[in-house]
Amino acid sequence: MTVPVAPLAELRRRLAEVTDLERMAMLLGWDQEVMMPPAGAEWRAQQRATLERLAHDRFVDDRVGELLAAAAPESDLDVDLLRVSRRDFDKARRVPGELVEEMAHAGATGHEAWARARETSDFALFEPHLRRNIELRRRYVACFPEVERPYDALLDDFEPGMRTADAEDALGRMRDGLVPLVEAAPVTADDALVVGGAFPVDAQRQLIATILRQVGVDDQRWRLDDAIHPFAATIAPGDVRLTTRYAEDDLDSIFCTLHEFGHGLYEANIDPALARSPLGTGVSSAVHESQSRLWENMVGRSPGFWRWCFPHLRSAFPERFGGHTWQDVHRAVNVVRPTPIRVSADEVTYGLHVVLRFELELALFEGDLDPADLPDAWRERMRAYLGLEVADDAQGVLQDVHWAEGLFGYFPTYAIGTIISGQLWARLNAQMPDLDERFARGEFASLAEWLSEHVHRHGRRLMPAEIVVRATGSPLDPGPYLDYVRAKLDAASARLIV
């Protein structure tokens, strides 16, 4: 005799299984970037495809629909689990399997074409693939006829619940605030102390190990490896993996590692009760990015951090920093200097790179921008926002991979994350006025605990907008971030005048 299983119990088991498969797909991705011998690539692509298809099939199964309809929640946690799972299920069921496959295929083909186009700086090679990606995304959008604006459907995949109008408002205000600040930024500032090498990689590795230990990384739960395109992958609550990259000629590895640490810490601190369920991961791309950018910039470029870190930096590179002070380093890592390349941008101009991309992709979907006119539109905005002339399309519209893979709706989350990090930072400093002093003592635990309490532990139990309001006291608002940038630039100007 088979004992009947309650729908809720069966649902939990099914969702745990799907979550396991998704985590394993993540491990396969990590392994591919970090460990796999190159000749494994073609096989790995098939293994990942098998796993992802299986995870998808087992989630969108009719039985899951029946269970979602029949399950009776026994706790608040169950209520959240059912709400989030029903939302995920409804979205996943709307999109035909053939369209998912077509999008994946066009993304892969687009990626290849983009790589060739970028090499020769020939946008025409890429244009038909971009058109195809846009066309397929329009069909995707059509699966959600209830949305007010087409872009809403794209944005919702990365920022659940956010509307295009919210993003337009926030990024527009960010742009209007940043453009004059960048124009007025001191042009005589000098970052030569931290660029132009040589910073031996072994010494960088040791320094980064010291920093990570201090911010709370231990060997029991964490790994750090090298990767060409750094990322963080959380395989399980006790298995958080960061990657970073090192260049002999600058110290970007510090900021890159702190960035990935921010992502990893978020996942590591999610309530363990949510593990093996759809609730047990970060709630959105922007909230994730708020954590990585907070550690990379608000912490990593703060006076307190450098008061603590400088002695370690000096012993890593004694010849370079022997005659210098922490203030010199702090100044150098905060220099603002526009560059046409997003991934090389400084903390302040970075936001404008993102705004530009958001505005252009929105115009592709909702405005009258034709893909053929994209390079010119790019150049115009680069001039308007950053005062830069783009040398060629390789350094312009072809620099990022996102559109080549059909990723639309993702770019704005970089800026929204930055905006949220500004709100969190303002709230944190209001509640812990001695935060910078704590950093100077090497005390980062109170920051980590605050973030855990107010952001991390919830996983997906709250919607992103709820997390922002509860943690910061107000809805999405670029004001605090702009204030933070303004204060930083004022201080830099004052130093130059003195």
Add this chain to the structure above:
Amino acid sequence: MTVPVAPLAELRRRLAEVTDLERMAMLLGWDQEVMMPPAGAEWRAQQRATLERLAHDRFVDDRVGELLAAAAPESDLDVDLLRVSRRDFDKARRVPGELVEEMAHAGATGHEAWARARETSDFALFEPHLRRNIELRRRYVACFPEVERPYDALLDDFEPGMRTADAEDALGRMRDGLVPLVEAAPVTADDALVVGGAFPVDAQRQLIATILRQVGVDDQRWRLDDAIHPFAATIAPGDVRLTTRYAEDDLDSIFCTLHEFGHGLYEANIDPALARSPLGTGVSSAVHESQSRLWENMVGRSPGFWRWCFPHLRSAFPERFGGHTWQDVHRAVNVVRPTPIRVSADEVTYGLHVVLRFELELALFEGDLDPADLPDAWRERMRAYLGLEVADDAQGVLQDVHWAEGLFGYFPTYAIGTIISGQLWARLNAQMPDLDERFARGEFASLAEWLSEHVHRHGRRLMPAEIVVRATGSPLDPGPYLDYVRAKLDAASARLIV
């Protein structure tokens, strides 16, 4: 309109998917031993269980049975695929899921009890778990009522097609040949040159990298990592991963690495047309072990290998080997000295450790040996075969994990593999009389090619017994292995007399 898929095509796709899942389970295992932070363990166990259950469920599905019945082969390869898959399917369907779970659970519990029992050398702590494992394996055997002898069903899982009587005959002849040879082995032989350290691990690593490059390992398709219990894991034809271990005080890392290389080379050389199918892996435990032991012992302890390797060994450890010759090292790595511990045994006495275990587990299943009498039976045979007194059960019957996990029928494959390696070696030397000279020149490719042609490439297309007959010209026969050992010991005695 859905285009109907031919049963064969659908079957191939299903089997490819199951194979992908099995390979991913292997990757998860590799990652767990080699990369995973310790705190990931409990989650990993769940992830692996999910993946293994899914792979099993998707294979034993009714639909697979229908496809196996309906599929019409289009090539010889299809004929083999259908034959092997039908055999696997029939075996898998016979065993109820509950029994599989009970065995897995008892194995895990048994493992824990065994670890505690071994720590205190208290067999009584372990005995009830051993009884339970045996009882469950009797129920497993009962799923195959057609077998002549109960042990046949256990053996078949590791050596498809082999009967207990075959193993009894081969291991009995091996035992009768080895016991007098071990008794007569020179007792004055000295291995002090290669044990007792100190061999700095960094120098060992470099030496092993040199050896692996020479035998054919490249970074495109292979990895080598550290593991406490070394193993080889083939994730895909282009992704072969070896592990090894290093101790400061001996050079076992060389033999351990060559052993795992033998396993890896087998999988790496399987016909790529068999990839992503049940045919694309090694055919049996013994044939696999024949490859690992051939590289570890026949190659790794040969004169030619040490003529080539000695200069590299000397530059790795100049102080140790400065005043020595390759002959000194060759002699030292071939010393025969009985020890009560299997994993520390030399090449020659190793087989007797295995025979002892095979005879005891056979008596547990088919004879009148009660688990309570196992420690005494162990001591008796240790005395008879190796002339050794066992100090306590930790160094006796409790030394190996296999029975604790319910692994019965596996031990004899170690000895059968050794026997096959002897047959392969005799055939190889008959066909390439200058093989040892080739090794002396650092030329191992012709050996690898011969093994690939006669053993590796077939995957599971031939049964193990067919591979042995085709490759060596005769069925399973311990004669050539005993001749090999006799010649080696005669040469050692002759040296001592001179």
